Amino acid sequence: MNSVRNPSPRLANMVPYDPKYMPAQCMMSANENPRDIPEEVRHEVVHALRNLAFNRYPDPLAQDLRQAIADANGLDQDNVLMGNGGDELLFDIALAWGGKGRTFLNIPPTFSVYENNAQLTGTTVVNIPRRADYSIDEEAVLTRLAQGDIDYVIIASPNNPTGQLADETFLMKVLDASDALVVVDEAYFEFSRTTMRPYLAQHRNLMILRTFSKAFCLAGVRMGYVLANASLIRELIKVRQPYSVDAVSQQIACAVFKHRECFERGILDIIDQRSWLIQELTATDGVKPYPSDSNYILFKVESMDAHEVWEQLYQRGILIRDFSNGLYTSQCLRVSVSSEEDNQTFIEALRSILKGEAYE
Numbered sequence: 001m002n003s004v005r006n007p008s009p010r011l012a013n014m015v016p017y018d019p020k021y022m023p024a025q026c027m028m029s030a031n032e033n034p035r036d037i038p039e040e041v042r043h044e045v046v047h048a049l050r051n052l053a054f055n056r057y058p059d060p061l062a063q064d065l066r067q068a069i070a071d072a073n074g075l076d077q078d079n080v081l082m083g084n085g086g087d088e089l090l091f092d093i094a095l096a097w098g099g100k101g102r103t104f105l106n107i108p109p110t111f112s113v114y115e116n117n118a119q120l121t122g123t124t125v126v127n128i129p130r131r132a133d134y135s136i137d138e139e140a141v142l143t144r145l146a147q148g149d150i151d152y153v154i155i156a157s158p159n160n161p162t163g164q165l166a167d168e169t170f171l172m173k174v175l176d177a178s179d180a181l182v183v184v185d186e187a188y189f190e191f192s193r194t195t196m197r198p199y200l201a202q203h204r205n206l207m208i209l210r211t212f213s214k215a216f217c218l219a220g221v222r223m224g225y226v227l228a229n230a231s232l233i234r235e236l237i238k239v240r241q242p243y244s245v246d247a248v249s250q251q252i253a254c255a256v257f258k259h260r261e262c263f264e265r266g267i268l269d270i271i272d273q274r275s276w277l278i279q280e281l282t283a284t285d286g287v288k289p290y291p292s293d294s295n296y297i298l299f300k301v302e303s304m305d306a307h308e309v310w311e312q313l314y315q316r317g318i319l320i321r322d323f324s325n326g327l328y329t330s331q332c333l334r335v336s337v338s339s340e341e342d343n344q345t346f347i348e349a350l351r352s353i354l355k356g357e358a359y360e
């Protein structure tokens with residue numbers, strides 16, 4: 001055959017996820033940690049890898065890591081599931097709670113992976129857009145949930161790309177509004193220092209998603225996890241790829257988690273730098289930053305075309321993320337909080353671009 005029939009019609013209107021990740025001197029687009037893992041932890045990883053049996057399949061559920069995370073959170077092993085990045089677990093959630101004839105409630109603008117996964121699995125998407133200031137339209141969400149037909153809802157807290165936490169009282173109401181699965185995506189919880197974990201015991205419909213990619217500097221390794229009632233974890237285990245969490249990643253994440261206190265300084269530094277960046281952006285004519293509980297800041301460009309600003313930053317070696325063609329984020333760009341040096345370079349370049357200065 002020199003031809004092939006079309007794939008599932010679901011793919012017809014889909015565009016592949018494109019992080020628009022390109023090399024640059026200042027990498028400020030993907031909310032990565034500007035630091036790599038501490039040398040002592042790297043040393044321990046190298047030692048563990050030297051003795052690793054590469055010819056053997058990994059432990060499918062990564063029990064050592066699972067136990068360590070359970071212990072740290074005052075939970076049991078069967079309340080924890082590891083995944084190949086948080087992204088894999090988000091896909092597993094769509095496989096398990098979505099599908100044909102099922103409905104997902106989305107609160108855009110938010111992480112685009114949620115809606116993509118719903119489309120891939122043939123799940124109906126109900127969008128309840130945020131208000132102009134990107135706060136959640138709480139009334140609308142609760143009213144929609146009370147109709148009883150929503151199978152799962154995902155709320156990123158802090159929300160990506162807008163930056164702010166969801167209100168805890170609101171999240172409690174969401175948990176009580178229906179029996180829908182409520183996923184609270186806490187990918188940035190180490191920067192917000194706020195978690196729904198204490199509510200796991202009383203709410204069987206709560207699932208919390210976390211990742212090693214941001215605060216723990218492991219974006220390149222792919223490791224995430226969920227915390228939930230054991231019955232929910234059992235359902236996810238039915239749909240997951242048995243060996244998605246490879247043996248090398250398990251070793252690295254174990255070492256990092258064991259030494260997690262070493263990452264504390266870096267996290268506090270980012271929180272400090274976040275305040276500095278917000279203050280500088282606020283003092284810059286022509287842009288308006290949104291508040292952030294996370295390690296990135298969304299800002300609106302008011303005095304020129306946002307894509308043009310993005311382009312000129314890139315020409316100066318600074319890569320940030322352009323959201324200006326998004327349905328709810330016109331004129332918006334997102335900058336990841338980086339090292340003090342990168343952050344200063346970014347602010348200087350931005351001010352120069354907004355003043356219309358030429359770059360040689």
Ligand SMILES: *Cc1c(COP(=O)(O)O)cnc(C)c1O
Pocket residue numbers: 031084085086087088111156159160185187210211212213219222223224
């Ligand atoms: C980064 C991120 C994740 C998970 O990323 P992984 O690298 O796949 O672990 C999940 N949710 C949000 C909102 C994120 O920004």
